Amino acid sequence: MPELPEVERGRRLAERIARGRRVVRVRCARDPIIFEGAGPARLHRALLGREVRAVRRRGKYVWFELDARPWPLFHFGMTGAFRARDEAPLLPASGPRLPDRAWPPRFTKLRLVFEDGGELCLTNKRRLGRVRLRNDPAGEPPVSRLGFDPLLDLPPAPVLAERLRGRKIRLKGLLLDQSFAAGVGNWIADEVLYQARLDPRRPAGSLGPEEVARLRRKLRHVVTTAVRVDADKRRFPRTWLFHQRWGRRADARTARGEAIEHLTLAGRTTAWVPSVQG
DNA sequence: CTCAGTGTTCAGTG
DNA sequence: TCACTGAACACTGA
Numbered sequence: 001m002p003e004l005p006e007v008e009r010g011r012r013l014a015e016r017i018a019r020g021r022r023v024v025r026v027r028c029a030r031d032p033i034i035f036e037g038a039g040p041a042r043l044h045r046a047l048l049g050r051e052v053r054a055v056r057r058r059g060k061y062v063w064f065e066l067d068a069r070p071w072p073l074f075h076f077g078m079t080g081a082f083r084a085r086d087e088a089p090l091l092p093a094s095g096p097r098l099p100d101r102a103w104p105p106r107f108t109k110l111r112l113v114f115e116d117g118g119e120l121c122l123t124n125k126r127r128l129g130r131v132r133l134r135n136d137p138a139g140e141p142p143v144s145r146l147g148f149d150p151l152l153d154l155p156p157a158p159v160l161a162e163r164l165r166g167r168k169i170r171l172k173g174l175l176l177d178q179s180f181a182a183g184v185g186n187w188i189a190d191e192v193l194y195q196a197r198l199d200p201r202r203p204a205g206s207l208g209p210e211e212v213a214r215l216r217r218k219l220r221h222v223v224t225t226a227v228r229v230d231a232d233k234r235r236f237p238r239t240w241l242f243h244q245r246w247g248r249r250a251d252a253r254t255a256r257g258e259a260i261e262h263l264t265l266a267g268r269t270t271a272w273v274p275s276v277q278g
Numbered sequence: 279c280t281c282a283g284t285g286t287t288c289a290g291t292g
Numbered sequence: 293t294c295a296c297t298g299a300a301c302a303c304t305g306a
Binding site: 033077079107125126127128167168169170173266267 | 294295296297298301302303304
């Protein structure tokens with residue numbers, strides 16, 4: 001379920017399993033779609049015998065810093081995840097699903113075994129993810145093209161306001177644009193706009209200073225809360241739109257009793273609350 | 279059987 | 293250049 005919080009969770013898991021340890025075994029599926037420009041042989045050569053110095057994230061991308069380049073860069077697509085051996089998978093955001101305790105898990109594309117016996121698998125059900133090799137992941141596309149990361153470098157409100165000035169793109173489209181805000185995906189965009197009481201169809205440039213400040217505050221709040229929820233396995237606050245957005249029932253309501261409506265923006269289903277955001 | 283979906287990218291339109 | 297749409301990718305689950 002990879003939007004920023006889930007990707008950050010994946011980063012932390014990979015860090016716990018891999019940091020400071022040497023890769024002693026690499027197994028990868030033959031899957032040219034997943035391993036774009038990084039075939040199994042090259043990936044094998046890049047990883048085997050290397051020590052993982054750090055695991056970094058920006059937006060929805062995660063990469064390993066190894067003791068030699070190139071470094072692997074991961075994108076989970078819609079259905080990708082890291083899994084560690086003997087680690088119960090957390091329930092995905094979209095709803096309960098039976099935990100898969102098999103090892104290696106179904107849909108494993110890459111399996112790494114470390115010197116201490118720890119194991120990390122990259123799984124991907126729908127194959128929309130990517131593994132690439134980069135000499136400098138942060139300095140090269142696609143990561144270098146990303147905008148600010150709400151967790152790493154959220155700009156102050158006046159800077160944000162300047163970046164919105166004159167733009168006609170609708171707020172929903174802007175939030176989904178990774179070159180603007182890296183890591184924001186469909187449900188976070190809707191949640192932020194709901195909590196900031198902003199109509200997703202508003203042109204970005206039409207926001208006043210107070211509204212920009214609100215958008216910024218809620219962006220930080222939703223993302224940091226979601227990361228904490230993931231880390232602590234606690235529930236999302238009851239009042240969040242989050243809980244209702246997947247039902248798509250015609251009479252869906254928030255915990256406050258507000259009617260939820262759905263429309264399509266930027267090619268994505270958008271849940272919003274007209275009485276609050278209208 | 280049909281169809282929507284947590285994401286990205288590209289082609290085409292205005 | 294900007295903004296938007298639709299398609300493609302591939303597969304699951306409702």
